[in-house]
Every structure is written in C-alpha cells, then in structure tokens.
Amino acid sequence: MKDSLLTVVRSLIFVAFALVLCALVFQFAGYNAPTMLWAVADGAFLRSGAIEQSLRWALPLFITAVGVGISFRAGFFNIGAQGQFYVGAICAAFAAEAFKGGPAFLVIPALIIAGMLGGALWALWPGLLRLRSGTDEVITTLMGNFMAGLLLVYVTSGPLKDPSGSGQQASSRPLDAAYRISDSLGLSPTIIGIAVAVGILMWLLVNRTAFGVLASLAGRNGTMVEWQGARLWKLGLSSFVISGALAGLAGTIEFMGPNGRIASGFLPAHGFTAILIALVANLNVVGTAAAAVFFGGLASAALYLPIMAGLPAAAIDIINAAIALFITARSKLVDKVLRLGGRPS
Amino acid sequence: MSNPPKPALECRDVTVKFGDVTALSDVAVSFAPGQIHAVVGQNGAGKTTFARVAAGLVQPTAGAVDVMGEEIRTGHVSQSRAAGVELVHQSFALPPSFTVAETMEFGATGKGGIYSRRGLAEKWRTHLAGLDVQVDLNRRIRDLPIETQQGIEIARALVMDARVLILDEPTAVLSPSGIDMLFARVRRLKQRGVTVILILHKIREVLGIADTVTVLRGGRKVEGPLPIAEVSAERLANLIVGDAIAKTLDRHERDALVGTKSPVGEGAGHPENATGPSVLSMTAVSTRPDSEGIALDGIDLDIRPGEIVGIAGVEGNGQKTLVRAISALADLASGSIRLAGQDVTGAPLAARRAIGLRIIPFERNVEGLSLTSSLWQNWSARELLQGSLLKVIRPSAVREACDRSLREWSVHYHNSMQKAGSLSGGNAQKVILAREVDSDARLIIAAQPTRGLDIGATAFVWQALRQARDRGAAILLISSDLDELFDISDRVVVMLSGRVNGEFRAPFDIASVGAAMTDAAARTSA
Ligand SMILES: Nc1ncnc2c1ncn2[C@@H]1O[C@H](COP(=O)(O)OP(=O)(O)OP(=O)(O)O)[C@@H](O)[C@H]1O
Ligand SMILES: [Mg+2]
Numbered sequence: 001m002k003d004s005l006l007t008v009v010r011s012l013i014f015v016a017f018a019l020v021l022c023a024l025v026f027q028f029a030g031y032n033a034p035t036m037l038w039a040v041a042d043g044a045f046l047r048s049g050a051i052e053q054s055l056r057w058a059l060p061l062f063i064t065a066v067g068v069g070i071s072f073r074a075g076f077f078n079i080g081a082q083g084q085f086y087v088g089a090i091c092a093a094f095a096a097e098a099f100k101g102g103p104a105f106l107v108i109p110a111l112i113i114a115g116m117l118g119g120a121l122w123a124l125w126p127g128l129l130r131l132r133s134g135t136d137e138v139i140t141t142l143m144g145n146f147m148a149g150l151l152l153v154y155v156t157s158g159p160l161k162d163p164s165g166s167g168q169q170a171s172s173r174p175l176d177a178a179y180r181i182s183d184s185l186g187l188s189p190t191i192i193g194i195a196v197a198v199g200i201l202m203w204l205l206v207n208r209t210a211f212g213v214l215a216s217l218a219g220r221n222g223t224m225v226e227w228q229g230a231r232l233w234k235l236g237l238s239s240f241v242i243s244g245a246l247a248g249l250a251g252t253i254e255f256m257g258p259n260g261r262i263a264s265g266f267l268p269a270h271g272f273t274a275i276l277i278a279l280v281a282n283l284n285v286v287g288t289a290a291a292a293v294f295f296g297g298l299a300s301a302a303l304y305l306p307i308m309a310g311l312p313a314a315a316i317d318i319i320n321a322a323i324a325l326f327i328t329a330r331s332k333l334v335d336k337v338l339r340l341g342g343r344p345s
Numbered sequence: 346m347s348n349p350p351k352p353a354l355e356c357r358d359v360t361v362k363f364g365d366v367t368a369l370s371d372v373a374v375s376f377a378p379g380q381i382h383a384v385v386g387q388n389g390a391g392k393t394t395f396a397r398v399a400a401g402l403v404q405p406t407a408g409a410v411d412v413m414g415e416e417i418r419t420g421h422v423s424q425s426r427a428a429g430v431e432l433v434h435q436s437f438a439l440p441p442s443f444t445v446a447e448t449m450e451f452g453a454t455g456k457g458g459i460y461s462r463r464g465l466a467e468k469w470r471t472h473l474a475g476l477d478v479q480v481d482l483n484r485r486i487r488d489l490p491i492e493t494q495q496g497i498e499i500a501r502a503l504v505m506d507a508r509v510l511i512l513d514e515p516t517a518v519l520s521p522s523g524i525d526m527l528f529a530r531v532r533r534l535k536q537r538g539v540t541v542i543l544i545l546h547k548i549r550e551v552l553g554i555a556d557t558v559t560v561l562r563g564g565r566k567v568e569g570p571l572p573i574a575e576v577s578a579e580r581l582a583n584l585i586v587g588d589a590i591a592k593t594l595d596r597h598e599r600d601a602l603v604g605t606k607s608p609v610g611e612g613a614g615h616p617e618n619a620t621g622p623s624v625l626s627m628t629a630v631s632t633r634p635d636s637e638g639i640a641l642d643g644i645d646l647d648i649r650p651g652e653i654v655g656i657a658g659v660e661g662n663g664q665k666t667l668v669r670a671i672s673a674l675a676d677l678a679s680g681s682i683r684l685a686g687q688d689v690t691g692a693p694l695a696a697r698r699a700i701g702l703r704i705i706p707f708e709r710n711v712e713g714l715s716l717t718s719s720l721w722q723n724w725s726a727r728e729l730l731q732g733s734l735l736k737v738i739r740p741s742a743v744r745e746a747c748d749r750s751l752r753e754w755s756v757h758y759h760n761s762m763q764k765a766g767s768l769s770g771g772n773a774q775k776v777i778l779a780r781e782v783d784s785d786a787r788l789i790i791a792a793q794p795t796r797g798l799d800i801g802a803t804a805f806v807w808q809a810l811r812q813a814r815d816r817g818a819a820i821l822l823i824s825s826d827l828d829e830l831f832d833i834s835d836r837v838v839v840m841l842s843g844r845v846n847g848e849f850r851a852p853f854d855i856a857s858v859g860a861a862m863t864d865a866a867a868r869t870s871a
Binding site: 204207208209210211213214216217220221223224225226227228229230231234235238 | 672674693694695697698704706711712713714715716717718722723725726727729730732733734735736737738739740
C-alpha cells in the first residue's frame with residue numbers, strides 16, 4: 001500500500017512540474033503566469049459552481065479512464081478510447097431513433113446498452129486482430145479513432161442529420177427530453193449513479209476477482225500465465241471489450257446528458273485525456289477517480305481561462321500535453337528523490 | 346608471506362540493508378590478486394548482493410570497498426568500472442536481435458554512432474578470439490547457444506581491461522561440457538593476471554576450479570578466503586549449511602549433494618511402487634518443427650504412479666519440446682498423449698492441469714514467475730485458474746494461504762506483497778515449487794528444478810519430489826546434472842535429437858548413459 005501511495009505522490013510531483021513548466025512558457029509568451037495559475041485553480045474548483053462544472057467533465061472521463069486502465073493492466077494498449085466513445089454515442093443515437101416514442105424506463109436502459117455494445121464492438125475488432133494475427137493494437141485502435149471520427153461526420157450529415165441545424169457543425173436531431181438523463185449542465189443523480197456503479201464494479205473486478213489477478217499477471221508476463229494454462233485471449237479480449245464498452249458508455253452519457261445530440265467532432269480530446277488520467281493514476285481505480293476530478297477541473301477551467309487570464313482555451317491542451325510528457329518520461333530523478341536514503345534498486 | 350601483495354578486492358565491514366532486510370552485515374573479506382576465488386553460501390546468503398556492491402550497483406549502508414589497495418566511491422558503476430571491476434550477472438540478458446559485433450560495440454562502450462557491419466566485426470574479432478570465443482560475429486544473439494552467449498557476456502565485461510571479474514552463478518545455465526569450457530576460460534584469464542571471483546553452489550565445482558573459498562551465511566562471512574587445499578568437501582558442506590542442518594542429511598544424500606563421488610548412483614529404486622496404470626503415456630509423439638527448439642520424433646514414454654523418471658541428454662536434444670508437448674504448448678504432428686487414462690492429445694493445458702499436471706518450467710523467470718508481480722499473485726495463479734474467472738476472491742485470505750504455503754516451503758521472504766523479482770534465485774524457485782507441488786498433483790514435470798539452488802535447498806527439493814512420488818504422483822525430472830538424475834530417478838531415459846536413445850534402470854552406469862547421450866549408435870538398454 002505504501003507503494004501505491006508513492007505512485008500518487010510521484011504523479012502529483014509530475015503534475016506540479018508540468019504546471020510550472022507551462023507557467024514559465026506562458027510567462028515568456030507575454031502572459032501573466034501567476035494570474036494564469038490562479039485562473040486555473042479558480043475555474044476548476046474555487047469559484048462558486050466550479051466544482052459541479054468540474055464533476056460534469058470528470059464523470060464521463062472517469063468512466064472511460066477506468067476502462068483504459070483495465071485494458072492497460074492486461075497488457076493491451078487500447079489507444080482507441082476516442083473512437084469507442086464516438087461509436088458508443090453513435091449507436092445510442094441510432095437506437096434513440098429506433099425506439100422513439102417508447103416508455104422512458106425502457107428506452108433509457110436500451111440506449112445505454114446500445115452505446116456500450118457499440119463501444120465494445122469498436123474494441124472487439126482490434127482485439128481479435130491482435131490475438132489472431134498479432135496486429136499491433138496500438139496502430140489499429142489509433143486508426144479506429146479516425147474511422148470513428150469520419151463515421152461521426154457521416155451520420156451527422158447523413159442518416160441522423162438535423163435538417164433544422166444551423167449549419168456551423170453538422171449534428172444529429174436532438175434527443176427527446178423524456179430520454180435525457182441530465183440537463184445541459186450535465187450533472188444529475190443518474191449520471192453520478194452510473195459513474196459510482198462503474199467505479200464499484202470495476203474496483204471489484206480488478207481487486208476482488210480471479211480475473212483481476214490473472215489479467216494483471218498476464219499484462220506483466222503473458223508467458224507465465226500461459227504456462228499456468230490460461231487462455232491469454234480470454235483475459236486479453238475481455239479486458240479489451242470492457243474498456244471499449246466503458247468508453248461507449250461515456251459517449252452515451254454525453255449524448256443522453258449534457259449534449260442531448262451528437263455533433264461531428266464533438267469532444268475530440270476525451271479519449272486521450274482519459275488515457276492520461278489512467279496513466280497518472282497508475283491504472284488504479286481509486287486513483288483514477290482522483291485524477292479524473294483533477295482533469296475534469298482543468299477541462300472546466302479551459303472555458304474560464306479566456307475571461308480570467310486572457311488566454312486561449314487551448315492553453316489547457318498545452319497543460320495536458322505537458323503533463324503527458326512528464327508522466328511518460330517517468331523521470332528517474334523523481335524516483336531517486338522519493339527513495340531518499342531508501343533502498344537502492 | 347612477508348609483505349603480501351595488495352589485495353585485488355577488499356571489502357571492509359560492508360553492511361547492506363534493503364528496508365528491513367539485512368542482506369549483508371559487517372562483511373570483511375579480501376581477495377588476493379591473480380587467483381580464482383569462489384564465494385559460496387545458501388540462497389539468500391548475500392552472494393549476489395556482495396557482487397553488486399563490488400560492481401557499484403548497490404550502495405552499501407555502511408563499509409568501504411578497496412580495489413588494488415585504493416578505496417573506491419561505492420554505489421557508482423562508473424567508479425567500479427574505472428577501478429577495473431566487472432560483473433557478469435546471474436541472469437544476464439543480451440539483446441536478442443543484435444549481432445555479436447553490435448552487442449560487443451554497444452554493450453561495452455554504450456555509445457551510439459554510425460558504423461558499418463564489417464568494420465565492427467573486424468574490430469571485435471581479435472578480442473573474442475583472444476578469449477577463445479569461437480563465433481561468427483554477424484550472427485544474432487538469439488541464434489546462439491547459451492554457452493556462447495555467456496562467453497560473449499564475459500568478453501564484453503573484459504573490454505575495459507578488467508582486473509577483477511565477478512561471475513555470479515555462471516555454471517547454473519551451463520551443461521556439463523559448457524562448464525568445462527567456462528572453467529578453461531577462467532583459468533586462461535587467471536594466466537593473464539585477472540582476478541576472478543566465482544559465485545558457485547556446487548562443491549565439486551569449487552574444489553575443481555578455485556584457489557580459495559569464502560563462505561557466506563545469512564549475510565555474514567562464516568569463513569574465508571580459505572586456501573582450497575585446506576578444506577574438504579565435507580567441511581565445506583558443513584560451513585555452508587551450518588553444522589546443525591548438516592547432521593540431518595543422510596550419508597547417501599550428502600554424497601550426491603557434495604558431488605565428489607563419481608556418479609554411479611544406485612538410484613532410489615522403488616520399482617515395486619510403480620505398478621499402477623500409467624499416469625503419462627506418450628505414444629509415437631512427433632511435433633511440428635517450430636522456432637523454439639528441435640522437434641520430437643516418435644517419442645514413446647510411460648510413467649507410472651510412484652515413479653521418478655529422469656530425462657538425461659545434452660541440452661538442446663528435445664527436452665524442452667518434450668515439456669512443451671506434454672503441456673499442450675507445442676503442436677503435435679502425430680501420436681497421442683494420455684494423462685491418467687484420459688486421452689488429452691487435443692486438450693488444452695487448462696484441462697491437463699485439471700487432471701493433475703504440474704509444471705516446474707525451465708525458465709524460472711519467464712515461464713515460472715512474473716517478476717514484477719507480487720508473490721501472492723504468482724503463487725495463487727494456478728488455483729485461480731481452476732475456478733471461474735469471475736470467482737470472487739478475498740486477497741487477504743489468499744495472502745494468508747500464500748504465507749502458510751511459503752512458510753511450509755521455508756521460503757525466505759519479507760511479505761507476500763513483495764515482488765517476485767526481489768527474491769534470491771533459490772527462493773524464487775521455491776515459490777514455484779510451493780505452487781506446483783500440491784496434493785492433487787498426479788504428474789509433476791520438474792525441469793532443472795534445482796538449478797541455482799544451494800545444497801540445503803536442493804536436498805529439500807529432492808525430498809519434496811520423493812514425497813510426492815511416495816504419495817503416488819508420477820514425476821518427470823529433466824536435469825543436466827547426472828548426480829541428481831542418478832540419485833533420485835527410478836529410471837533414466839536418454840534423449841538425443843528429439844528421440845529416445847536408451848533407457849536405463851538403477852544401478853546406473855555412467856559410461857553407458859554417457860554413450861547414449863552422445864552417440865546414436867549406442868542404442869542400448871540396460
Ligand atoms: N532489491 C532487493 N530488495 C529487497 N530485498 C533484497 C533485494 N535484493 C536482495 N534482497 C534480499 O537480500 C538477501 C540476499 O540476497 P542475494 O540475492 O544477495 O542472495 P544470494 O546469496 O545471491 O542468493 P541465491 O543463491 O539464491 O542467488 C535475500 O534475503 C534477498 O531477498
Ligand atoms: Mg544470487
């Protein structure tokens with residue numbers, strides 16, 4: 001347990017480094033760094049209503065990130081959360097057309113299931129390709145993101161096109177209010193309930209089932225698990241499919257909740273932020289929740305930056321990218337500092 | 346001994362602690378230059394830690410290290426290197442896709458840059474030839490036998506004009522002929538004035554090669570360096586395990602362990618136990634050729650309950666494929682395999698394990714354990730796979746069961762959450778045994794089960810295998826150590842080129858077994 005604490009501390013140090021680095025960059029670019037940092041903190045958590053706004057972003061991110069963590073743990077680098085998120089939303093939108101007029105207590109679960117199946121499907125084929133012919137899943141899932149993005153453009157300007165749309169961005173017809181699971185603020189008991197349920201179920205799956213232990217062993221040493229008689233494809237493919245289903249669920253929530261429709265190219269950074277969250281949390285479910293709140297805060301601050309600090313909202317992308325850089329670099333230096341006087345390895 | 350030369354390597358009261366574990370405590374030892382020194386001790390005695398301190402890989406908690414009379418800054422590889430100390434690791438790993446020349450260039454100098462293949466080969470040819478490593482410099486590491494890889498690893502360590510070369514359990518990965526080759530190499534280094542420190546487990550090897558021997562036990566130095574002429578095999582065994590334990594070993598076991606008697610084992614010979622229907626029955630099994638080793642060619646093999654069958658053979662004659670075939674990890678071209686009366690020819694490993702197949706695999710660190718996972722996860726994998734994947738577990742209960750089992754097997758570890766990679770080699774092997782040798786085991790494949798184990802642990806493994814045999818399990822023992830095979834096998838089968846090339850019953854005759862190992866014409870049956 002001391003180890004997982006250590007990882008969290010380490011991640012926080014990375015994040016702090018990244019923020020300082022960004023502040024310096026902006027300072028040199030002629031902005032006022034302290035004001036910027038203050039604007040981020042204020043926009044994310046301090047201002048009244050900021051916490052709700054941060055949670056609105058955090059919950060879908062958390063759901064996707066938990067899934068990413070599960071596939072990474074099993075040694076499958078599913079980079080395709082973004083595509084699975086889109087396909088999930090698209091499937092839910094089609095289901096909404098199909099079930100139009102049905103009673104809400106049936107249609108809402110049906111849409112959610114459709115969205116999860118869509119996401120799962122979009123993870124299934126790269127998983128099968130990897131297991132059948134060893135195709136690198138990083139490449140296939142990355143390609144899958146672009147394919148899903150184009151599919152989204154197609155359905156929003158074709159089959160699901162909203163004829164009364166203003167034309168700026170192609171989008172689908174709005175979902176009937178009866179089937180919405182939140183208003184446009186995006187925080188409702190249903191969404192919180194779904195996120196909590198996902199968190200608990202996935203925590204149990206990872207920490208309290210044979211599957212969790214074996215998938216983690218398989219992720220670290222597949223050969224050993226094979227010598228124990230495990231079918232790697234069972235562990236790997238199910239991890240892959242779960243991660244896709246969760247990304248699809250997040251897409252469905254965005255569709256049925258705050259957005260109420262799907263638009264071409266909506267939330268283009270969702271999947272990548274989720275990957276970042278999973279990595280910051282070191283694939284740990286509880287850590288993912290904490291990291292999701294943090295990144296949700298950054299997302300909500302993004303809307304606030306232009307007003308407060310005169311910065312473009314894209315500044316948040318730079319902060320995210322800087323964090324990604326530090327996390328993936330996994331600096332030896334920080335390790336050394338943390339082990340101060342500790343065990344050499 | 347007036348005015349003795351400065352010691353090549355001297356440790357002054359070195360203490361190393363890893364958290365709560367004291368790996369070395371107040372070790373003071375000095376090694377004379379130009380000699381071959383053996384360092385021995387039980388698993389976890391601190392041998393590897395000592396080597397890593399000398400090489401600058403571990404910063405001691407207290408104490409100092411001198412090389413050639415000069416104190417070096419501890420805990421810095423570059424400092425140890427500059428002083429001329431090089432270490433070849435217990436489980437060394439060369440980059441498999443590199444050619445020999447590339448390995449030498451980048452492994453030794455650590456520098457990148459533009460190079461031509463021919464230029465590199467030219468550059469390193471003389472160096473390797475000088476160390477008697479015969480190899481085509483353009484071949485890839487993965488295509489080379491382990492003996493040659495080790496030769497390259499040693500050559501790499503000697504690029505920087507090493508004056509002290511430490512080899513950590515170099516014989517553990519070698520076949521008997523490989524060991525002879527290694528020792529010849531070590532003697533030549535000695536002639537060139539290099540001080541060689543060998544970490545070894547086998548007393549016969551110590552007596553055969555070393556000028557002095559130093560014994561560690563529980564992180565402390567027990568004796569040494571003692572001139573080899575002053576120690577007998579008997580005394581050395583006592584020093585290693587401690588007198589108390591030494592007394593509990595019986596005469597017969599002792600001889601096999603000490604390995605000084607020439608191996609004409611009478612064998613354990615319990616053929617009267619082995620009468621039931623075969624537990625394993627392979628009929629005309631051939632495998633499809635694959636990249637992992639030579640294919641099996643019409644293997645017939647039967648093992649009855651209560652029988653230990655040893656597989657002898659020069660390494661690379663199909664022993665690994667045999668294990669993979671029984672474990673459903675190699676494709677059969679023809680033939681059939683029955684396990685406890687059931688035809689499992691097409692059955693997956695999980696089904697075979699459910700019948701009672703247990704495997705102690707060749708590659709402990711790859712096939713046996715996930716080094717970066719915790720001990721309890723490693724230990725529980727077999728049981729977890731027998732139930733449904735969604736079975737709910739309580740990790741605390743699993744950890745308790747794991748603790749109980751590991752204690753029973755007297756594994757030295759700190760707690761079950763620690764990573765398997767932090768155990769000493771011998772203790773890691775015991776974790777695998779604790780997992781694989783259970784009361785439901787019906788056929789236990791033990792591939793080199795005592796490799797890298799100290800003599801106490803080796804006796805322990807033999808005991809465990811015998812007990813499993815006496816419970817009625819069938820055991821397939823694969824070993825390159827003939828002492829071991831002859832001592833505990835009821836029957837020895839020799840493999841050559843993927844075929845069975847002779848079968849022997851106790852008392853074993855080393856000459857005819859040896860002939861069957863190397864010569865296809867000597868197809869005899871005693
Ligand atoms: N990195 C580490 N972290 C924690 N404990 C360690 C570490 N390295 C070694 N130890 C512990 O220190 C002790 C000495 O280990 P060491 O590897 O030196 O033994 P050894 O004599 O080489 O054993 P073997 O014959 O099995 O290779 C053991 O108890 C081991 O578990
Ligand atoms: Mg060791």
